[in-house]
Amino acid sequence: MQCLNCGGAFEWAGNGQYARCTRCLALFGNENGQLTPIVVQAPGGGNNPEFNAMFAQNLGFGPPPPQHNLGAGTFDAGGGQQLQVKINGKTPEGYLKDKASSMIWGWIIGAVIIGLLVLGGIGLAGYIYYQAKSPGGGAQTGAAATWDGKSTFECKGNDVVALTGVKANVSGTAIKASANCQLTLTGVDITAAVGIEASASAKVTMTGGSITATTNSVVATAAAKVDCVGTKVTGKSKASGAAKVTGAN
Numbered sequence: 001m002q003c004l005n006c007g008g009a010f011e012w013a014g015n016g017q018y019a020r021c022t023r024c025l026a027l028f029g030n031e032n033g034q035l036t037p038i039v040v041q042a043p044g045g046g047n048n049p050e051f052n053a054m055f056a057q058n059l060g061f062g063p064p065p066p067q068h069n070l071g072a073g074t075f076d077a078g079g080g081q082q083l084q085v086k087i088n089g090k091t092p093e094g095y096l097k098d099k100a101s102s103m104i105w106g107w108i109i110g111a112v113i114i115g116l117l118v119l120g121g122i123g124l125a126g127y128i129y130y131q132a133k134s135p136g137g138g139a140q141t142g143a144a145a146t147w148d149g150k151s152t153f154e155c156k157g158n159d160v161v162a163l164t165g166v167k168a169n170v171s172g173t174a175i176k177a178s179a180n181c182q183l184t185l186t187g188v189d190i191t192a193a194v195g196i197e198a199s200a201s202a203k204v205t206m207t208g209g210s211i212t213a214t215t216n217s218v219v220a221t222a223a224a225k226v227d228c229v230g231t232k233v234t235g236k237s238k239a240s241g242a243a244k245v246t247g248a249n
């Protein structure tokens with residue numbers, strides 16, 4: 001049999017005549033297995049756990065189980081049941097507050113650690129990005145690029161790019177270098193109408209390889225500089241403004 005109120009276990013008194021729930025302390029009379037709730041009214045009315053305990057003692061029960069009888073801190077179990085509860089020497093409210101504050105501190109510390117990890121990750125990513133983007137940065141000088149050799153390759157902005165061993169055949173202009181870009185070509189063979197078109201402050205250095213151009217091998221404008229070293233050049237080069245072309249006629 002279980003408590004009709006809370007399903008708690010019973011303790012018995014009066015040769016099985018009376019049952020008391022060990023959980024909620026409800027009292028029941030037992031007649032041939034039929035439980036009848038015993039409603040205890042304290043003198044002056046209302047529910048009084050101490051009077052309930054006295055009443056139960058008169059029926060033959062011992063003192064209420066200790067978890068309900070620790071003094072200090074009143075716990076309302078609902079239904080007017082006033083229980084006296086203490087957990088680890090604290091009132092239930094105090095206990096929950098302490099528990100909650102240690103949990104909150106746990107969360108705060110966890111959040112700070114995660115925050116540091118995230119910041120560390122962002123910092124590292126930023127450092128890598130800076131290394132990749134900064135002019136003269138280690139990762140950037142001569143960064144190897146890929147070129148399919150079928151369409152115009154463009155080097156622009158502050159790009160610092162290296163192409164190696166590409167055999168290109170482009171109908172228009174093979175390579176366009178603009179702005180401050182620095183392009184290094186090594187062992188690249190270009191067949192195109194215009195081999196290299198360099199503008200602004202672009203700097204192209206070609207070592208070995210070949211340019212076979214039907215219109216111009218190199219067209220350099222503004223302050224661009226194109227140097228061909230040991231390159232087999234077919235087709236006329238053209239320089240205007242302060243642009244300079246070496247190694248190609």
Ligand SMILES: [Zn+2]
Pocket residue numbers: 003004005006007008021022023024025026
């Ligand atoms: Zn119960």
